[in-house]
Structure formats: structure tokens, C-alpha cells
Amino acid sequence: MTDNKSDSSIEWASQAYALLKQKQELKKQEVQQKVEQQKVEQQKVEQQKLEQQKLEQLTAEVNKSDFSNLQKDTEVKLGEFDDDFTWSAMVLAAQGKKVNEISIDEIDWLSKLRRGLEETRKGFVSELLDKLGDDPLTPESLDDLETLLIRADVGIDSTDKVINSLRKKLNEEVVGGEEGIKFLKDELRAIIEKPIKNSGTNILIPQKGKLNVWLIVGVNGVGKTTTLGKLAYLSSKSNYKTLIAAADTFRAAAVEQLQVWGDRSNVDVISNQSKNADPAAVVFDAINAANKRKSDLLLVDTAGRLQNKNNLMDELSKIKKIIDKKVPDASIESLLVLDASQGQNGLKQAKSFAKSANLSGAIITKLDGTSRGGVSLAVSAEVNLPIRFIGAGEGIKDLRPFNSFEFIEALLADR
Numbered sequence: 001m002t003d004n005k006s007d008s009s010i011e012w013a014s015q016a017y018a019l020l021k022q023k024q025e026l027k028k029q030e031v032q033q034k035v036e037q038q039k040v041e042q043q044k045v046e047q048q049k050l051e052q053q054k055l056e057q058l059t060a061e062v063n064k065s066d067f068s069n070l071q072k073d074t075e076v077k078l079g080e081f082d083d084d085f086t087w088s089a090m091v092l093a094a095q096g097k098k099v100n101e102i103s104i105d106e107i108d109w110l111s112k113l114r115r116g117l118e119e120t121r122k123g124f125v126s127e128l129l130d131k132l133g134d135d136p137l138t139p140e141s142l143d144d145l146e147t148l149l150i151r152a153d154v155g156i157d158s159t160d161k162v163i164n165s166l167r168k169k170l171n172e173e174v175v176g177g178e179e180g181i182k183f184l185k186d187e188l189r190a191i192i193e194k195p196i197k198n199s200g201t202n203i204l205i206p207q208k209g210k211l212n213v214w215l216i217v218g219v220n221g222v223g224k225t226t227t228l229g230k231l232a233y234l235s236s237k238s239n240y241k242t243l244i245a246a247a248d249t250f251r252a253a254a255v256e257q258l259q260v261w262g263d264r265s266n267v268d269v270i271s272n273q274s275k276n277a278d279p280a281a282v283v284f285d286a287i288n289a290a291n292k293r294k295s296d297l298l299l300v301d302t303a304g305r306l307q308n309k310n311n312l313m314d315e316l317s318k319i320k321k322i323i324d325k326k327v328p329d330a331s332i333e334s335l336l337v338l339d340a341s342q343g344q345n346g347l348k349q350a351k352s353f354a355k356s357a358n359l360s361g362a363i364i365t366k367l368d369g370t371s372r373g374g375v376s377l378a379v380s381a382e383v384n385l386p387i388r389f390i391g392a393g394e395g396i397k398d399l400r401p402f403n404s405f406e407f408i409e410a411l412l413a414d415r
């Protein structure tokens, strides 16, 4: 699918591009109309209430904030009809999407993901393609592949698995370069899919009719708070009643940082500003608030901790106990945030955390600009954790539910 730009695929992509362009044009017009409408309404209000100076000012302020919201909604722009667009459109088409079903947001995200994984790819796919060329695979090219996979932080277990499968296939038949890449993609996808299939949940979304509590955990600075902010945006955009618990009472300004994300996504933050507040007490208050408001999802930010600090790991257990006690039928997820750029170190963290923190999934962040994106495979294979979301940037929209097909296509994109 990614190999040759056939005429029909370019045709498909240009149709998709034209449709998106039209959509964007329509959206622009719609926004303009709305803005015009608001302006007219504003004028009416001003005329009617000329004598009430104060009220007039308030109206202007309200209108000002409405405009900024409208502008925010159109902030993703359709870029050029270039390689990025064509590749992204093809990846969506390969998953059965129709031309009129794709959105600018999806194209934007895939382009970002592909660009983000460029560094990982550089030391891996480009060399792989150079080495394999169009010739059939040989035992020597398998040795090269082994080295490249290990270098891309894919991990020993996953690499062994892939190389053994390829070797077996080579013993049975001649495998061309192109077919080798396809086989490699299938094998890597199977590795990353396994824990997801085992969990019985394809994509993690809040369960209906009960409170969902998602604990965001991990070592210092991996991107927990940023990820939580992006999750709050995703979930409130998808109409889940969302609430944030500021249970990182350790780091200075942690609450303020969270409050900024809460404001951006229109989600309330429950916090306790007093010094040395107990994180479990914050969670206690947040559950009360969530119950009162009939929230669907409570996102809990926690302090960065090293997996070997027993007192801090105990603190996490205490938070979990409070949740179990107060809302025994809640659906609880403990999501470990891992910074992809930490490579094998991140893998070590995942292993230790998995032992002591009863994790249910992983979120890989900072996939933009690292050469170690392959570590996602090692997390799946060696820690058996389903990857639930991936982040590739610091913006509010730079986090998506994990899609193994898109990830492997981006990892092994050849142009």
C-alpha cells in the first residue's frame, strides 16, 4: 500500500483532498456566518442597552470569548497536497475509510505521527530498504534486520520472535524484499496487538452508566500532567462528563499547571491548595464531587515517582484503596505514562511499575522527535501492557487512542 504511488491511489487521495478542501471552505463560511450573526446580535444588544454602560461592556466581553472559541474550533488547517497528505489518506483508505469519511484532524494527526517517527525510521527503515533492496531475503539480511530492530529499541524478545518467524518463512520459500517488509509489518503488528486483544478492550473509552477512574502514573517528567490535559480535552469533546483530581500535591505549581489544562478543555479541577495535602484526601473529595455531578470520567494526576521508592508506591496503593472503598463498582484504569525518548530505561520503569502498581495499560508520549519509538513494541511484548494512547507533541490535540495499524505503517513508512 505504501510502496508505489499507483495512479488510482493518487486519484483517491486527490479526491479526498478536494473533498476536505470543500469541507474546510464550508466550515470557514459557516464560521464567518456565525461571526457575522454574532456581530449583528451584538449590535442589537448594544442599541437596546445603550444607556447601560456596564452591561454593554459585559456583552462585548462575552462576545469576544465566543469568537475565540469559534477560531479555536477551526485551528487545524488543511496543508498541502503533498507526500504527507497522500500517505495519511492511504493509511486511512487501507482501514476501509471512504473518501467522504475522513477528517482534517485525522490527516493532521497521521502526518504528525509519521513525521514524529521519522527519527526512529531513519536509522531503521531507510537502512533496511537499502540493505534489502528488491532482492530476495537472505540469512545475512536477517542478521542486519536483527541489529536494526535492536537498535530501534524494539527489544530482544520481540526481535527474536520476528527474526525466528522470518527465518522459518525463508526456509519454506523465497521471500522478496517487498514481501519481507509486508511480513515484518504483520509480525510487528501482531506483537503490539497481543496485549490489546488479551485485555478484551480494543479501544479504551469510559464505560457508560458508572464512574470511570483513570489514574495517570509514572516517573518524573514523562508527561503525565500534559497527557491528562489532552485526555480531558478528548473526553469532554466526546461528551463524557469529565472531572480532574489534582492528586500531585508534591510538585510546586502542579495544581496551577493542571488548572491551565482544565481551563483549555472546560473541565473542572478538584484540588486542595494546602501545603502537604494528602493525595488520597484529594481523591476522596474528587470522588464525592464526581458522584454529585454524575461524572462519567475522573482523571487523577499523580506525583512523579521512582518505581523503587516504597513510600511513594504505598501512596498509590492508598489512593486505590480509597477508590475501591468509595466507589466499588467504578471502572478503574491505572495507566503508566512512558516517555518514548527514554528507550530501554522506559522499559525498565514499565517492568518495575507493573510489578508494584497493578497497571492496566500504557500511554507512550514524546514520540515526536525521538529515535526510540520502537520501545512501544518492547512494552507490549515484554511487559504485556496494552498501549492505550500515544502522544506526539505538546498541543492539546497531540494525543490519540492507539491504533496499531497506523502506528506500524508510520514506523515503517518508506517515503
Ligand SMILES: Nc1nc2c(ncn2[C@@H]2O[C@H](COP(=O)(O)OP(=O)(O)OP(=O)(O)O)[C@@H](O)[C@H]2O)c(=O)[nH]1
Binding pocket: 218, 219, 220, 221, 222, 223, 224, 225, 226, 227, 248, 251, 254, 302, 303, 304, 305, 365, 366, 367, 368, 391, 392, 393, 394, 398
Ligand atoms: N515533545 C513532546 N513533549 C511533551 C509531550 N508530552 C509532554 N511533553 C513535555 O514534557 C514536559 C514534562 O511534562 P509534564 O506533563 O509536566 O510531565 P509530568 O510527568 O507531569 O512531570 P512531573 O509531574 O514533574 O512528574 C513538558 O515540557 C511537556 O510539554 C509530547 O508528547 N511531546
Ligand SMILES: [Mg+2]
Binding pocket: 224, 225, 226, 248, 254, 301, 302, 304
Ligand atoms: Mg505532573
